Amino acid sequence: MPPKKKLVKTFTLQLPAGQATPAPPVGPALGQHGVNIMEFCKQYNKETEQQRGDIVPAEISVYEDRTFTFVLKTPPAARLLIKAAGVPKGSGTPHSAKVGSVSRAQLREIAERKMADLNANDVDHAERIIAGTARSMGITVRD
DSSP: OOOOOOEEEEEEEEEETTOOOSSTTHHHHHHTTTOOHHHHHHHHHHHHGGGTTSEEEEEEEEETTSOEEEEEOOOOHHHHHHHHHTOSSOOSSTTTOOOEEEEHHHHHHHHHHHGGGSSOSSHHHHHHHHHHHHHHHTEEEEO
C-alpha cells in the first residue's frame, strides 16, 4: 500500500457543469495551491458534461505534492427550485412577495435528488428541508 499523501486544503467551488475555465473563480482558487488548473478543468468538464445547464459544486482536496482529487455534489437546492418553479430568481422579500410555486411531486423529486447531500434520515425529512428552502425563497408549495 502506498504511503498516504498529506492533505493541505479542502474547499468547494460551485461551477457551471461542463464549462469550467481557468478564469476566476477556478484559476485563483487552485493556483494559490500550485495545482494544475487546466488538468482540473478538463476532468471537471468531462465528468459534468451530461449535466450542462446546472451548477455542480466540486469539493476539491489538495495534497502536499500538489496533486488533487475532487468529489462532485448535487446542484444547490435553490437552483433546483428556481428551475422547477420557472422563475429567474427568488424573492427579495420572501414572506410578503411570492415569486412562484412548485408542486409536492416536484418537491419530492428535488428531495430525492439531493438526498445524498442532505442531513436527513429519509425522503420525507429531506422534502421538509427543501420545502423550507422554497419558503425562504418566496416559492410556495402547492398540493
